[in-house]
Amino acid sequence: MPKVTEAYKQQKRDAILEGALDCFSGKGYAGTTIDDIAIHLGVSKGSIYTYFQSKEDIYIRLMEKRMNTMVNSFKTKFQAHESATEKLNYMFQRFIDQPLEDLRRLLKFHLEFTIHSSRNEDMQAQMDGNNQKALGMILEVIREGMESGEFRQELDAGIVTSLFWAVRDGIALHFLSDGTKDQFNRLIHEWKEMLFRYINMSYAPRGNTW
Amino acid sequence: MPKVTEAYKQQKRDAILEGALDCFSGKGYAGTTIDDIAIHLGVSKGSIYTYFQSKEDIYIRLMEKRMNTMVNSFKTKFQAHESATEKLNYMFQRFIDQPLEDLRRLLKFHLEFTIHSSRNEDMQAQMDGNNQKALGMILEVIREGMESGEFRQELDAGIVTSLFWAVRDGIALHFLSDGTKDQFNRLIHEWKEMLFRYINMSYAPRGNTW
Amino acid sequence: MPKVTEAYKQQKRDAILEGALDCFSGKGYAGTTIDDIAIHLGVSKGSIYTYFQSKEDIYIRLMEKRMNTMVNSFKTKFQAHESATEKLNYMFQRFIDQPLEDLRRLLKFHLEFTIHSSRNEDMQAQMDGNNQKALGMILEVIREGMESGEFRQELDAGIVTSLFWAVRDGIALHFLSDGTKDQFNRLIHEWKEMLFRYINMSYAPRGNTW
Amino acid sequence: MPKVTEAYKQQKRDAILEGALDCFSGKGYAGTTIDDIAIHLGVSKGSIYTYFQSKEDIYIRLMEKRMNTMVNSFKTKFQAHESATEKLNYMFQRFIDQPLEDLRRLLKFHLEFTIHSSRNEDMQAQMDGNNQKALGMILEVIREGMESGEFRQELDAGIVTSLFWAVRDGIALHFLSDGTKDQFNRLIHEWKEMLFRYINMSYAPRGNTW
DNA sequence: AATGAATGAGGTTTCATTCAT
DNA sequence: TATGAATGAAACCTCATTCAT
Incomplete structure (x- = not known):
């Protein structure tokens, strides 16, 4: 052999x-x-x-691989979508399309890894690198949307990016152990609603002047 | 005796x-x-x-105690605040006022417990109970605001409640290992902006000072 | 308990x-x-x-204890012997009196420890300390004999000390696995003969002037 | 082929x-x-x-080879030296000439092997054979010296042989981990002095230069 | 009620040896 | 003959839990 x-x-x-x-x-x-x-x-x-080399090595390499796969997958798919709005929509759709059980499985791993790495100097640095990739991917989309006029000019792209991921993770976290797929979908939908209402040019408040 | x-x-x-x-x-x-x-x-x-009885017993009782303490604390404080908006504002302020290190410490415990309990039938049931208390507390506030006319009538109070907690946890999660207090505060601020923009009837910012 | x-x-x-x-x-x-x-x-x-703390800890403490016990035992016994010659004689007698199997047992441990420590920085320092105690004990006796006029003045006490231990260990080493107690005793006897012939004033060579 | x-x-x-x-x-x-x-x-x-066949097999064959090589090397060299005294002198010179580090390396191997073999029936028998070769080589020299009148007649050749090897190994053992080449040489020198003083018929030092 | 020595199951890791290619 | 991936027994050490004092 x-x-x-x-x-x-x-x-x-x-x-x-x-x-x-x-x-x-x-x-x-x-x-x-x-x-x-x-x-x-x-x-x-x-x-x-x-x-x-060790159990921890497996753990770290696994996270590395997952992050790279995820970011690359999104980046590739993004090329098929013209506007920033479409790209964000694609992401929302992905969340919707993913079976809830898969999401749970992966999220448990992600969350635990995040906590684990927060207690380990070495893992910390690498985890930061991983996170930068994922954040950077969305950051680009947000900036693209601001430049194209899709999104409001006065947004702080970094903050919006952070919010974007934070909400996704928060929602997933809350669906970690219970909740139906239907509830999950409605929450994703509402989040999408809330986000676009916040960042979009065209989501101009109905009759409000602010 | x-x-x-x-x-x-x-x-x-x-x-x-x-x-x-x-x-x-x-x-x-x-x-x-x-x-x-x-x-x-x-x-x-x-x-x-x-x-x-055991290490796990300590773990479970600890979470129980913390949840009760937190919910009771909020409920007591809420009595001093008239409107639903003020109550939510009070919660935001609490997040801002809390030292970031404390938040991190506690969040690590909460997150790990959440994951842990998601793998254990017995803990699951109890954790659901805990969560219901926290969710219920906010649910009441949202409903109160909808009834009083502060918030939009067409909102799904349950969904908004879920979003409220989800974002809080998501933000905390992203600040688990790095980030400054200043960044954290700005994110909380932005989230507040986004939330109120989404739920408020006529969200007229008072001089844009919040 | x-x-x-x-x-x-x-x-x-x-x-x-x-x-x-x-x-x-x-x-x-x-x-x-x-x-x-x-x-x-x-x-x-x-x-x-x-x-x-560990297997190695046991190993090191054991050697430490044995060395201290041995040196202290000899030092105590030495007080009952007046001259340096008597002290050396006492040591030889101890070797003779000791059951060969005991000697083998202990020697195996000592030798292996010596090799082991020669490959480990930390153990090295401690082993040196142990050896200094044993060497120092004999060094004193040799010096005492030189001062009292029992031994030749021109000897290098340090060298003689080293030789003394080296021969003992060498002999023990050769009896590690085989050989009878009788052979061992004769060898010890011969060594004693050789040593005294070398260091003693009164072992004046027969007819030689050097 | x-x-x-x-x-x-x-x-x-x-x-x-x-x-x-x-x-x-x-x-x-x-x-x-x-x-x-x-x-x-x-x-x-x-x-x-x-x-x-196995790790132990390598270990045993290695010792076998080394022993044979060493004994054969000495035997060959001995042919160039006429008297028993010259042969012993040649051996002493070899010890002096050998770099201390080499000696340490080899001695560690030899010592460990000796201990190892003392715990294993099969290795024991073979090791005895090896030792007999080395002992026999010196035994011949001692006997030769006694017959030629170089060494004292009343010596027990076997005992002297044992002492010869024992001292060499003892000295090497004491230099296993520390000590300078200079100290080592002085010890070898002193040992030679002691040995010749013990075995020689009329050990007249040639101007005390050795 | 408090102590902390004793227990032993169980975890990670190493490594001599085998054997398919 | 050479290779090195695969195996699995066995080693060291940890730690939740018990219980005699």
Whole structure:
């Protein structure tokens, strides 16, 4: 079996990360044992250490991969949407389209990782980098919309970006353990309503002068 | 004599919970050992088990206590504020007034607990109860505002309530590990702006000073 | 059982060290598991960690204790012997009197520790300290003999001291695995002969003038 | 073709043993992994198992080879030295000429092997054989000296031989971790002095220059 | 009620050895 | 013959919990 291709190894690494995600999101970082991951994948405990240095290494690489995948996916899709408004709409639609269970799974992992990294100097720096990528992606859209005249000129793009993510995470957080998909969708819809009402040029208040 | 004893016991329980909060928020649930708590409090490991059944028991009682304390505190304060708008304003002000470090500490505990409880049937039910109290508190305010004509009639009070908490938690989450107090304040301010713009009947900013 | 006396704890520590010595000398450092020591002593694995920080800690404390015990024992006995010659004679007699199996056991431990410490910065410093005590003890005797006129004036006391220990260890090393007690005794005897012939005033060479 | 193959195989075996010596002496038997050896040599882990059955096998073969090499080397050199005294002098000179670091490295390996073998029946027998070769080599020299009248007739050649090796090993042991080359040389010198003073018929120092 | 020594299950990681390629 | 991924036993150490004092 040895002398395998680089592609094989990459595939193996990915498979381990995928299996680890299942375990971490299901049982938490502390609650997941290397044995859990190994058994879940049907491989030996030792083989995991051929590809990763430690449990924490798996955790970190997993987050890295997810963030890159997510940002790249959005960036690619954004190219198919002309205006900033359409791009934001696309994002909202993605939230709506995603099965709630998937969202929960991923969110548990994300949240726990965020807390975990906030207690670890080394992870902190890397996590900041990850976050910058995601924030930067939206920041660009907001700026694009302000330049194109879609959004109000006097907005602070950075603040709006922060709000955008904050609300998404907050909503997901509140749906972490209960709530139906229908409730979730209505909340996303309302948030979209609230956001556009706040940033849009054309969402001019009805009869108000401010 | 029994009365004194009971008071003493309650005091002891509270002290342990307080010490446990320091530890849990600082090092996380898994990262905190019973020894950590005992040493932090200057008591013996054994004495902790006189007052609580297990580590998880401490964790759960602590959250219970915090939730009750917070909701009761808000409810009491609300009585001093006439309108729904003033009540919401009071809440925003509380967020602003709270030192960022305190917020971070507490949020880490809350978030971790939320995730933790989402993986445990028993904790789930109790956590739902806790959340209902907090949500209910805001729900009342929103309804009050809608009835008084302060807020738009066509709002879905439940959705607005969910959004209110979701944004608060989302913002706190994003400030978990970095960001200055100034940035935080600006974000809270912007959120307030966005929220009122969304729910208010005629949101006439008073000289734009808020 | 808790709230035990300091004496109890010291006794426990000593018992663990004694049990560890049996294991380390019998199976070597690497070959000895914490479980071996625990089982040998009839205590739980965990309790060992109540008294020592790690396997290496046990190893180091054990050597420390043995060295101190040995040096103190010799120093005390030396007081009963007037001349330097008598003191050296006493040492030789100790080697003769000691059961060969005991010597082997202890030597295995000592030798392995010496090698082990030569590969570890931290242990090195401490081991040097231990060695200085043992060397210093003999150095005093040699100097005493030179001052009293028992030994030759032109000797380098430090060199003689080194030789003294080196030969003892060398002999013990060669008897590590085989050889009878009788052979061992004859070798010790011959060494004594050789040493005194070298250092003694009265061992004046027969007819030689140097 | 088979001849070439056999030579190649022998060369490979030797290379592995050489690399293993570097690792074993540097990190100890337990501290050396098969990977260490493989990486040090730039070969694969698997290839090592083509030439040796196990880690212990390498260890044993290595000692075997070293012992044979050493004894053969001395025996060859001895032919160039006429008298027993000259032969012993040659050995002393070898100790002096050898860089201290080399000596340390090799001694660590030898000592650890000695201890290791003392705990293993099979290795014991083989080690005894090795030792007999080395002891026998010196034994011959001592006997030669006694027959030629260089050394005292009443000596027990076996005992002197044992002492000879014991002192050498003892000195090396004491220089295992510290001490300068200068100190080492003086000790070797003093040992030589002591030994000749003990075994020589008429040990007339030539102007006291050695 | 308070103490803290004792317990032992369970976790992470290492590494000699095997074997498919 | 060479490779190195895979295996899994086994090691060290932690820590929630118990219980004798």
